Every structure is written in structure tokens, then in C-alpha cells.
Amino acid sequence: MTGGVARILRAVRGDAASDRVVPPTGFTVRLTLFTAAAMAFLAVFALALSLAAGRLADRWGDELARGATLRISAPADQMDRQVGAALRVLETTPGVTDVRALSEAEQRELLAPWFGPDLPLDRLPIPQLIAFSETAEGYDPDGLRLRLQAEVPGAVLDDHRRWRRPLVAAATGLRILGWSALALIFGALAAMVTLAANAALAANAQVIAVLRLVGATDDYIAGAFVRRFTLRALCGAAAGAAIGLAAVALMPDTGDAAGVLTGIGFRGWHWLWPLAVPALAALTALLATRAAARRVLGSLA
Amino acid sequence: MNRARGSGTTGPVAEWLASDPTTPPAPMDAAPVISFDNVAYSYGGGALLTDITLDLAPGSFHFLTGPSGAGxxxxxxxxxxALTPTAGDLRLFEQPVTGLDRDGVAHLRRRIGVVHQDCQFLDHLSVAENVALPLTVAGMDGAAARRDLDELLGWVGLGHRRDARPPELSGGERQRAALARAVIVSPDAILADEPTGNVDWDMSQRLLTLLLELNRMGRAVMIATHDLSLIRAAKSQVQARVLRIANRQVQVAGAEL
Structure with a gap:
């Protein structure tokens, strides 16, 4: 075990007698507890937002990444010939797999949200769609377009990239926003704990003078303050995280069809993530109080 | 001195409580506990103390006198x-003070018992907890130390006040508690600033006896005081040197004391 870790563990463990040398302070207790609780509540939501955005980005990426569509617009008497030519082109293109012309029922289903379920496809000049996937190696879209242009003049290749990129970028942005919010929340918690610790240390200048008179080291004095603030942050953050978890659990879940806002929540093992929030808050308080104590003890020397 | 003997305690205070009063003092040629070599201290551009050259040997007993404000x-x-010299070489237990960091100073303080004139305490702790504070800080607050604490509190007449808070104590009780705190770890040196200023003659003699006993065990003692009767009482029992601060210098006082 490294010296630093041992020192931190010793600082956290402490003992009852050394903790008692610092008098209980009223307002900093409430301030730290409330701040830690509020920040942990917000952290749980930021975490849920980040994870939801991450899931959405992954899903959009997976669903759209390997799919592509060929749309063939041709006079009715040429449609079958062009569809057949397009299928042949696709089946002989390296990197293309699962080539399949959509059936009339499937095309009707796609158009139903806009035109209703009773669309007379046989009487409308609806383009024929051919769906296909790309293999892991991928295909050359520019080369495929040139071949289609020569052999299937009515074909338009839509490789989904132009849809996927902005959606994935938006979801990734949301995920970064969520993690940034988390970082800011813990930064704000560190700032508040530092303020409270500074106030407590300044209010106990005489206590520090007496402790130094009897041979207390800076580690000993700082340890008493550090343990107190760490425990307060841990308790406050545990309460805040519990409330945040309950609030997230009570949010309506609209399943896979949901967007990022209605999909905020935790899935599977992601429910374990919020349990790290109180521990992180305690660690933040420990480091912030330790730094504040070092600074104040140096200035009081 | 009516000391408890064979009490079975093993802590540092038990050492002097159970010691033989004829214990010879530490040899005077041992390394000095505190050594001043041309030390000066200035503050705000003005010299407060200059040219101090002095050794406090283990087992030595010093009184420090001088007018108010002399230093x-x-x-x-x-x-x-608590202060670092602005010139000269000051060594505590052979370590130069100038190069010490705060933790180094803290460890040296565990070997020096200090009684302040204004007797600072932690007001949220009981008298017993305050007196035991050096043990708590040094991680020595075991069962033996607690027994020592009880005996020491009884010796300074605070056994019945062990659970009181410092603000409830009289001036004399505070001084006795401060002295008890200073000697609880049986330090190598004891520095007391007017330790008997607020106590009656009987109690001052009792506190002096405590300091004399510790001195006989080889502890260096220095008492800053204006009380000439205390000095005379001590000099009848121990070979004490009287120092006088005058004109910013520390001098050995004349035989009239």
C-alpha cells in the first residue's frame, strides 16, 4: 500500500478521542449536509442524462450505421427490369450484404404514418425500395453510385450517413454535457466544502493554537476536520442520492421508442452508478478539506 | 512529598509519582536540552532580545525574572x-530550530511542557480531557495513562473538578490544570510562565514541589516569575539559577536573590 493511500485511510479512520478535540460547529454542519445532499441529487440526474444520451447515441449508431437504401423511380413498365438490375449490381458489389427488395406490405407500413393504412400502392407511382447492409469491411459508395448510374438510371442511393451523423453528434453532445454537469457539480461541492472548512478552521484558531502547544502535528489537526467534513458530505450525499434515485425511478418510462428526455433513467447494472455518488462526494470533501486545512494551518503558523 | 508508591501504573506520570525522591539528577555535562548561541530576536525592525548565549542542561532549574515587558x-x-530567532543558533534537543518544519516543531513540543500565563484550554472538553490532551495527541491515552491522569488531577487538587468545563474554573484552578497538562507526559523540559500567579501560598508550594520532583528526575525546569518568595522557597531545596532579562539581554542575577 502506498504511503499516500495509507495516509488517506488513516485520516478517514481516525479515532473518537482525536475527533473530539474539534468543537462541534453548528452552521457549517447544516451547510455541508445540505450542499452535499443537493449536489448528489443533481449528480444523479446528470448521471441519468449522460447514460440515457449514451444509450441513445449507441442505438442510433447501431441501427443506422450498417443500413442503406436504394430507391428506384421508374415508369411502371421498366420497374421490374430496373429492380432486377439493381439487385444484381448490389449482389455483386463487395462489402454489400443482405440485399432485399421491400415488399408492398412493408412499403405500405413505412408510408402509413403519413398517408394512413389504406394507401393504394398499386395505383400510385411509388418508388421501389431495396434495403441492404454493409459488411464490416464496408463498400465504396461513390463506386456503387457510378455503377448504378450506368446500369440503373432511376436508382438513388441513400447510405444513411447523412442522417446518422447529426443524430449521433447530438447524442454524443448530450452525453458530454451530462458528464460536464457532473464535473461541475462535484467542483461546486468542493468549493462549498472548502468555504465551510475555511470558516470552521478560522473559527477554531484558538483550538489549533492549543493543539499545537501540546505537540499536535498538522496531519493530526487537519485529520480531525477532514474526518468531520468527509462524514458530513457522505451522509448528505447519501440522502441526496437516495432521493434522486427515487425521483428517477418514478419518472415515466416509454421504452425503446422514447427520446432522450423521456428515456432518462438507469438500465440494468447502470443502477449501480448512483451508488458511487456519495463515495465521490465524500472523496471530494476529503480532498477539499485537506487542501483547505493545509492552507489555513500554514497561514496560522 | 506524599507520593503514591507501588500503584502499578506504568505511564510517564507514574514514573515520577512512584519515583524515589533521592533519585540523582541527570549529569550536568549531558547535551543541553535548550541551547542559545548568540541568539537575537527582532520584531518590526526593533530588537527585543540580543546576544543570548545560554545552555539549559537536563536536570537544571532556572528562574527567569525581569520587569514587565522585558521579554x-x-x-x-x-x-x-513558538518563535524563531532572527539571528544566532538556537537548538532544542540538539536540533537547530531554524531548519525545522511545523511537524518537526510539533514533535519537539511533545518533549517540552509549557504553562502559559493565560492558560488556554479547549472549552468544549472537560478538565480531565484538557489535561490529557498531550496524551491524546501523542496517541498515548491508554488505561495506564488514565490512571496517571487521575493521580495527577488529585495531586494538583482538581480531582473533584475533572468533569468541569474550563470556563467554570477559577484562575487558580486554571493554572493548576495548565501545569498538570504540561507535565502529564513527563516532558524533558518544563517551561512555566507565572505558574503560581493566581494560587494561594499553600497551592503554590504544592505546585513548586511537583516541579522540583520532576527536576530531581532530570527534567529541566524554567519558571518565569515575579514571585521572589517562590524563588527563595525553591532555592532552599534545589540548586536553581536565576536569570534576569534586562536591556534586551539575559543575565545571571546577583546573589541577593
């Missing part, structure tokens, strides 16, 4: 590294 408290603060 007695400043001198004592130099002795326990």
Missing part, C-alpha cells in the same frame, strides 16, 4: 520554538 514571554516562546 520573558518572548524568551520562553523561543525556548519552545
Amino acid at each position: 520573558k514571554t518572548t524568551f520562553l516562546k523561543l525556548c519552545y520554538a
Whole structure:
């Protein structure tokens, strides 16, 4: 075990007698507890937002990444010939797999949200769609377009990239926003704990003078303050995280069809993530109080 | 002195409580506990103390006198590294004070018991907890130490006040508690600033006896005081040197004391 870790563990463990040398302070207790609780509540939501955005980005990426569509617009008497030519082109293109012309029922289903379920496809000049996937190696879209242009003049290749990129970028942005919010929340918690610790240390200048008179080291004095603030942050953050978890659990879940806002929540093992929030808050308080104590003890020397 | 003998205690205070009063003092040629070599201390551009050259040997007993404002408290603060000299070489237990960091000073303080004139305490702790504070800080607050604490509190007449809070104590009780706190770890040196200023004659003699006993065990003792009767009472029992601060210098006082 490294010296630093041992020192931190010793600082956290402490003992009852050394903790008692610092008098209980009223307002900093409430301030730290409330701040830690509020920040942990917000952290749980930021975490849920980040994870939801991450899931959405992954899903959009997976669903759209390997799919592509060929749309063939041709006079009715040429449609079958062009569809057949397009299928042949696709089946002989390296990197293309699962080539399949959509059936009339499937095309009707796609158009139903806009035109209703009773669309007379046989009487409308609806383009024929051919769906296909790309293999892991991928295909050359520019080369495929040139071949289609020569052999299937009515074909338009839509490789989904132009849809996927902005959606994935938006979801990734949301995920970064969520993690940034988390970082800011813990930064704000560190700032508040530092303020409270500074106030407590300044209010106990005489206590520090007496402790130094009897041979207390800076580690000993700082340890008493550090343990107190760490425990307060841990308790406050545990309460805040519990409330945040309950609030997230009570949010309506609209399943896979949901967007990022209605999909905020935790899935599977992601429910374990919020349990790290109180521990992180305690660690933040420990480091912030330790730094504040070092600074104040140096200035009081 | 009516000391408890064979009490079975093993802590540092038990050492003197159970010691033989004829214990010979430490040899005077041992390395000095505190050593001043041309030490000066200035503050705000003005010299407060200059040209101090002095050794406090183990087992030595010193009184420090001088008019108010002469620099007695400043001198004592130099002795326990609360102040750092602005010139010269000051060593505590052979370690130069100038190069010490705060933790180094803290560890030296565990070997020096200090009684302040204003007797600072932690007001939220009981008298017993305050007196035991050096043990708590040094991680020595075991069962033996608790027994020592009870005996020491009884010796300074605070056994019945062990659970009181410091603000409830009289001036004399505070001084006795401060002295008890200073000697609880049986330090190598004891520095006391007017330790008997607020106590009656009987109690001052009792506290002096405590300091004399510790001195006989080889502890260096220095008492800053204006009380000539205390000095005379001590000099009848121990070979004490009287120092006087005058004109910013520490001098050995004349035989009239």
C-alpha cells in the first residue's frame, strides 16, 4: 500500500478521542449536509442524462450505421427490369450484404404514418425500395453510385450517413454535457466544502493554537476536520442520492421508442452508478478539506 | 512529598509519582536540552532580545525574572520554538530550530511542557480531557495513562473538578490544570510562565514541589516569575539559577536573590 493511500485511510479512520478535540460547529454542519445532499441529487440526474444520451447515441449508431437504401423511380413498365438490375449490381458489389427488395406490405407500413393504412400502392407511382447492409469491411459508395448510374438510371442511393451523423453528434453532445454537469457539480461541492472548512478552521484558531502547544502535528489537526467534513458530505450525499434515485425511478418510462428526455433513467447494472455518488462526494470533501486545512494551518503558523 | 508508591501504573506520570525522591539528577555535562548561541530576536525592525548565549542542561532549574515587558514571554516562546530567532543558533534537543518544519516543531513540543500565563484550554472538553490532551495527541491515552491522569488531577487538587468545563474554573484552578497538562507526559523540559500567579501560598508550594520532583528526575525546569518568595522557597531545596532579562539581554542575577 502506498504511503499516500495509507495516509488517506488513516485520516478517514481516525479515532473518537482525536475527533473530539474539534468543537462541534453548528452552521457549517447544516451547510455541508445540505450542499452535499443537493449536489448528489443533481449528480444523479446528470448521471441519468449522460447514460440515457449514451444509450441513445449507441442505438442510433447501431441501427443506422450498417443500413442503406436504394430507391428506384421508374415508369411502371421498366420497374421490374430496373429492380432486377439493381439487385444484381448490389449482389455483386463487395462489402454489400443482405440485399432485399421491400415488399408492398412493408412499403405500405413505412408510408402509413403519413398517408394512413389504406394507401393504394398499386395505383400510385411509388418508388421501389431495396434495403441492404454493409459488411464490416464496408463498400465504396461513390463506386456503387457510378455503377448504378450506368446500369440503373432511376436508382438513388441513400447510405444513411447523412442522417446518422447529426443524430449521433447530438447524442454524443448530450452525453458530454451530462458528464460536464457532473464535473461541475462535484467542483461546486468542493468549493462549498472548502468555504465551510475555511470558516470552521478560522473559527477554531484558538483550538489549533492549543493543539499545537501540546505537540499536535498538522496531519493530526487537519485529520480531525477532514474526518468531520468527509462524514458530513457522505451522509448528505447519501440522502441526496437516495432521493434522486427515487425521483428517477418514478419518472415515466416509454421504452425503446422514447427520446432522450423521456428515456432518462438507469438500465440494468447502470443502477449501480448512483451508488458511487456519495463515495465521490465524500472523496471530494476529503480532498477539499485537506487542501483547505493545509492552507489555513500554514497561514496560522 | 506524599507520593503514591507501588500503584502499578506504568505511564510517564507514574514514573515520577512512584519515583524515589533521592533519585540523582541527570549529569550536568549531558547535551543541553535548550541551547542559545548568540541568539537575537527582532520584531518590526526593533530588537527585543540580543546576544543570548545560554545552555539549559537536563536536570537544571532556572528562574527567569525581569520587569514587565522585558521579554520573558518572548524568551520562553523561543525556548519552545513558538518563535524563531532572527539571528544566532538556537537548538532544542540538539536540533537547530531554524531548519525545522511545523511537524518537526510539533514533535519537539511533545518533549517540552509549557504553562502559559493565560492558560488556554479547549472549552468544549472537560478538565480531565484538557489535561490529557498531550496524551491524546501523542496517541498515548491508554488505561495506564488514565490512571496517571487521575493521580495527577488529585495531586494538583482538581480531582473533584475533572468533569468541569474550563470556563467554570477559577484562575487558580486554571493554572493548576495548565501545569498538570504540561507535565502529564513527563516532558524533558518544563517551561512555566507565572505558574503560581493566581494560587494561594499553600497551592503554590504544592505546585513548586511537583516541579522540583520532576527536576530531581532530570527534567529541566524554567519558571518565569515575579514571585521572589517562590524563588527563595525553591532555592532552599534545589540548586536553581536565576536569570534576569534586562536591556534586551539575559543575565545571571546577583546573589541577593
